[in-house]
Amino acid sequence: MSALFKFNGGVHPPTHKAESTTTPIAVLPLPTRLVVPFRQHAGDAATPIVKPGDHVLKGQLIGEPQGFVSSAVHAPTSGFIESIGPHPVAHPSGLPDICAVLIPDGKETWIEKVAVDYRNTPVAELRDHLRISGIVGLGGATFPSDIKLRPLRGHSIQNIEVLILNGAECEPYITCDDMLMRERATEVVRGGEILRFMLGAGKVLIGIEDNKPEAIAAMRAAVAAGNLPFEVVSIPTLYPSGSAKQLIRVLTGREVPSGQLPTDIGVQCFNVATAYSVARCFEQGEPMLSRIVTVTGNVTQPRNYEVLLGTPIADLLAHSQPKTDTRGYLMGGPMMGTPLPSTDVPLVKASNCFIAISDALFPAPPATLPCIRCGRCAEACPADLQPMDLYWFARAKDFGKTQSYHLFDCIECGACAYVCPSHIPLVQYYRFAKSEIRAREQDKLAADRARERHEYREFRMEREKREKEEKLRAKERAAQAAKPATSDEAPTASDAAAEARRKIQDALAQAKAQSAEAQPRNTENLTPEQQADIAEIEARRARIRELAKSDVEAPKE
Amino acid sequence: MLAALLAMSAIAIVLGAVLGYSAIKFRVEGNPLADKIDAVLPQTQCGQCGYPGCRPYADAIANGEADINLCPPGGEEGIQKLAELLGVEPKPFGSDAQPKPKSVAFIDENTCIGCTLCIQACPVDAISGAAKQMHTIIAAECTGCELCLPPCPVDCISMLPIEENVTNWKWKYPVFALRPSK
Numbered sequence: 001m002s003a004l005f006k007f008n009g010g011v012h013p014p015t016h017k018a019e020s021t022t023t024p025i026a027v028l029p030l031p032t033r034l035v036v037p038f039r040q041h042a043g044d045a046a047t048p049i050v051k052p053g054d055h056v057l058k059g060q061l062i063g064e065p066q067g068f069v070s071s072a073v074h075a076p077t078s079g080f081i082e083s084i085g086p087h088p089v090a091h092p093s094g095l096p097d098i099c100a101v102l103i104p105d106g107k108e109t110w111i112e113k114v115a116v117d118y119r120n121t122p123v124a125e126l127r128d129h130l131r132i133s134g135i136v137g138l139g140g141a142t143f144p145s146d147i148k149l150r151p152l153r154g155h156s157i158q159n160i161e162v163l164i165l166n167g168a169e170c171e172p173y174i175t176c177d178d179m180l181m182r183e184r185a186t187e188v189v190r191g192g193e194i195l196r197f198m199l200g201a202g203k204v205l206i207g208i209e210d211n212k213p214e215a216i217a218a219m220r221a222a223v224a225a226g227n228l229p230f231e232v233v234s235i236p237t238l239y240p241s242g243s244a245k246q247l248i249r250v251l252t253g254r255e256v257p258s259g260q261l262p263t264d265i266g267v268q269c270f271n272v273a274t275a276y277s278v279a280r281c282f283e284q285g286e287p288m289l290s291r292i293v294t295v296t297g298n299v300t301q302p303r304n305y306e307v308l309l310g311t312p313i314a315d316l317l318a319h320s321q322p323k324t325d326t327r328g329y330l331m332g333g334p335m336m337g338t339p340l341p342s343t344d345v346p347l348v349k350a351s352n353c354f355i356a357i358s359d360a361l362f363p364a365p366p367a368t369l370p371c372i373r374c375g376r377c378a379e380a381c382p383a384d385l386q387p388m389d390l391y392w393f394a395r396a397k398d399f400g401k402t403q404s405y406h407l408f409d410c411i412e413c414g415a416c417a418y419v420c421p422s423h424i425p426l427v428q429y430y431r432f433a434k435s436e437i438r439a440r441e442q443d444k445l446a447a448d449r450a451r452e453r454h455e456y457r458e459f460r461m462e463r464e465k466r467e468k469e470e471k472l473r474a475k476e477r478a479a480q481a482a483k484p485a486t487s488d489e490a491p492t493a494s495d496a497a498a499e500a501r502r503k504i505q506d507a508l509a510q511a512k513a514q515s516a517e518a519q520p521r522n523t524e525n526l527t528p529e530q531q532a533d534i535a536e537i538e539a540r541r542a543r544i545r546e547l548a549k550s551d552v553e554a555p556k557e
Numbered sequence: 558m559l560a561a562l563l564a565m566s567a568i569a570i571v572l573g574a575v576l577g578y579s580a581i582k583f584r585v586e587g588n589p590l591a592d593k594i595d596a597v598l599p600q601t602q603c604g605q606c607g608y609p610g611c612r613p614y615a616d617a618i619a620n621g622e623a624d625i626n627l628c629p630p631g632g633e634e635g636i637q638k639l640a641e642l643l644g645v646e647p648k649p650f651g652s653d654a655q656p657k658p659k660s661v662a663f664i665d666e667n668t669c670i671g672c673t674l675c676i677q678a679c680p681v682d683a684i685s686g687a688a689k690q691m692h693t694i695i696a697a698e699c700t701g702c703e704l705c706l707p708p709c710p711v712d713c714i715s716m717l718p719i720e721e722n723v724t725n726w727k728w729k730y731p732v733f734a735l736r737p738s739k
Contacts, residue, residue, distance in 0.1 A: 039723065089723070091723050091726070092728070093721070093723065093726040095721060095722055095723050095726055096723075097722070097723045368733050397730075425731050425733065428728065428731040429731055431728040432727075432728045432729065432730050432731060434728070435726075435727040435728045436727060439725070439727055442725075443599070446600075446700075447598075447599055447600040448600070449698070450600040450601065450602065450681050450698070450700045451595070451600040451611070453681040453682055453683075453698060454600065454602045454610065454611075454680050454681050455612075456682075457680065457681065457682050
């Protein structure tokens with residue numbers, strides 16, 4: 001048993017985990033309608049590759065990853081695509097996002113499942129397989145797992161010494177990882193072995209908070225049965241020890257430096273549920289189609305369910321029977337979760353828990369008072385920040401200062417707001433400041449691009465003008481060069497002109513001769529009256545011609 | 558006395574030479590202040606300031622010819638940043654230059670006759686098309702400068718405000734009562 005370390009701060013909120021662990025994981029029956037969002041992961045949305053009316057099989061790829069940070073989306077069951085378009089999703093904004101509506105045919109017909117022998121496959125292929133199987137981190141951030149297994153920043157992946165499987169599950173109410181480890185420890189451990197193999201890590205630590213003795217026992221048994229050199233470590237229950245950086249600190253004593261990644265200090269961390277999905281992906285050939293989710297709080301039957309992604313939350317909640325005084329739902333835990341805009345939204349890869357809120361369980365917070373700079377938030381902050389200063393700068397919209405106070409090292413755990421005697425919603429300020437800073441960075445990038453394009457356009461127009469001028473000058477030069485040439489070749493030129501004139505005269509003479517030979521046909525066999533008429537007309541025309549000639553020529557003389 | 562004078566002169570000459578040499582050796586090309594101002598400007602290249610682009614406006618501010626409140630796309634914040642950079646007091650916008658919501662141009666492709674006038678007007682080459690071919694806006698590159706609107710002979714270009722979606726949504730500034738209202 002290795003020695004444990006401590007991080008600064010942390011809080012002990014009431015855990016409320018016992019309620020939802022009394023019954024095993026239930027599998028939710030097939031819903032009548034699934035809404036599958038194409039953005040269930042951090043990064044860019046997947047590109048739909050199916051059309052409304054298409055029949056899809058369970059596990060069929062319906063959204064291809066688009067861009068580096070992206071992941072695939074699959075049909076959670078077989079059925080028909082009804083439509084593809086914007087649909088409300090579980091996002092704090094309540095804004096719609098692109099989703100596929102799938103009407104299950106009830107047959108659950110699988111695609112051909114292909115297991116992968118990971119030990120005899122190049123690691124790059126394994127990573128691509130994870131990407132196209134839609135495997136993302138299930139701890140809450142839904143970061144694509146293949147990227148975490150990729151050598152980044154010039155590190156070779158062999159630099160990873162320690163792989164950590166995160167089973168801490170520190171947030172109150174949530175028990176989905178606990179139940180997964182209790183019931184499916186073998187697969188979690190096998191998934192851990194695949195991840196260890198891909199990283200080439202020497203050591204695997206599985207960190208579980210000591211308030212989950214059943215999970216610890218199950219995992220230890222699975223490790224022993226698999227005869228693997230993993231170590232299941234029981235860590236003290238302290239919120240937020242389930243945050244990757246804090247767990248790394250507790251288990252290894254190493255601190256991830258500000259602005260760096262765990263891989264920079266030779267550690268990589270995956271959630272136990274992610275490891276489970278990895279095992280299912282390689283051993284069964286199943287992409288990520290479902291997840292385990294806790295439904296708890298103000299419900300009659302709090303428990304965990306294995307639910308297909310895309311299941312409407314209302315369907316899921318109905319099975320746990322929310323009590324009548326429920327006034328809303330949280331997605332995620334009470335510390336970091338966000339209120340659900342409506343229950344019409346689908347379950348996604350990030351949905352680890354739904355909590356029904358009532359006034360009895362979650363009384364409205366007391367009125368906010370001004371900050372008294374007591375410093376309790378700094379004592380509680382697990383990221384070693386000064387929350388009171390960050391709050392001050394965020395409130396004043398002094399974003400430069402928030403960044404120099406390392407706002408982006410804040411993990412938004414809410415420990416500061418939990419201990420704040422003035423009940424200030426501190427995390428809301430940090431989220432506000434972070435999203436403003438990100439938006440500004442985007443604007444800055446767009447401005448730089450616009451500047452570059454504008455400058456290039458100016459350069460191009462300048463160049464075109466120059467080229468035109470040069471062409472004109474070249475033409476003038478050519479004309480000037482041609483002039484003296486004409487005087488030199490004058491005799492030949494006049495010869496040519498004389499030749500042309502002779503040719504024209506020849507042609508004219510020939511034409512005259514031809515017209516003289518050709519007799520107009522209507523002048524034969526005429527009666528004497530007609531001939532007299534013609535003679536008269538000819539005489540008149542001759543007179544007119546004479547008149548015209550004298551008229552025209554008169555002014556000339 | 559003479560020695561002191563000679564010494565002082567010698568020092569003056571040496572220092573003068575050093576200064577003269579540094580002035581040539583470490584000469585800064587361009588106007589660094591204008592560069593800094595240009596970095597703050599939003600690069601819409603819209604000409605609403607009265608100058609033909611962001612860079613000329615930056616040069617004008619650097620030379621003290623233009624005021625800092627002439628750039629509506631930069632918003633109040635742009636004025637704040639310019640004021641901070643130049644060490645002057647921020648000024649409000651004039652009545653004729655008010656910031657508008659961020660938009661991108663949109664070409665109604667049924668009306669477009671393919672005259673290429675808008676392509677020639679676009680300062681950032683964000684319109685693709687050719688003569689007698691339908692034109693279209695490259696929305697990702699459009700700065701919303703509105704310079705393509707006046708040349709269009711059939712008025713087929715409109716400005717669409719950028720709608721809030723899941724990717725560009727921002728957390729709002731927290732607003733709450735300090736004391737419960739009764």
